[in-house]
Amino acid sequence: MMSKRLIPPLNKTIHPFRKKWGQNFIRDPNIISKIIELLNPVQADTILEIGPGNGALTDEISKKVDKVHAVEIDPLLVMQLKGKKYKNVIIHKGDILDWDISILPEKIKIIGNLPYNISSPILFRFLEESNWERMIFMFQKELAERIISKEGSKSYGRISVMCQVFCHVQNKFNVSRNIFQPKPNVESSVLSFYPKDIDLPDPRQFSIFIKQSFSQRRKKLKNNLSQAYKAGLIEKWAHMRPEEINP
DSSP: OOOOOOOOOOOTTTSOOOGGGTOOEEOOHHHHHHHHHHHOOOTTOEEEEEOOTTSHHHHHHTTTSSEEEEEEOOHHHHHHHHTTOOSSEEEEESOTTTOOGGGSOSSEEEEEEOOGGGHHHHHHHHHTOOSEEEEEEEEEHHHHHHHHOOTTSTTOOHHHHHHHHHEEEEEEEEEOGGGEESOOSSOEEEEEEEEOOOOOSOHHHHHHHHHHHTSSTTSOHHHHTTTTOTTOOOGGGTTOOGGGOOO
16 A cells, blocks of 8 residues: 655644643554544544644544544634544544543543653543443653553553553553654553453542552552552552552
């Protein structure tokens, strides 16, 4: 199959790139096709796209499903996206970290080339939500490696535990920095997330517990949690270090 040509670059005069929002736009339509294939969209799906940017992913997803909700924080890009006159895409101006997801139906699919500077907070937010059936995200490669790392490794941390407790996670493929505009300093990776069927009465409290556990990696859990959990710990965890927690 022949490779498609790169998407023409954005005019920096018309749209200056905003570092504070971590803007790096995908220009390779072959990568876009691979990402959408992982999402496995069907016509009846409702898709949430985080940070649609210039609409490179949005253009293709909107051809395959009934409804796309795209949340973009940059007002210039919001205007550009609305100017495309999509028939089945609703453009929302806002910050995904505090955007009201309750307006969406149950069991959505989520996709996004996540801004490097807020990838972790975005991921933590959606791990605690229950109304999605699949997430496909692009991350900085270093963060992706932390997400899928195993207990006992130096890169294993809070985000590793949270993702692996709540989800089946896979690193699907890596992406060269050369296919972005502007070009980032690092490589990227695309990960897939499928929710696990787990019984946690209070996911937010569990998240606080894990955060507190990793507050000082070199100390044992008994020491890290002594302030937050006066009543004591499960005995089998008391003498473990945080990186030894097995999801």
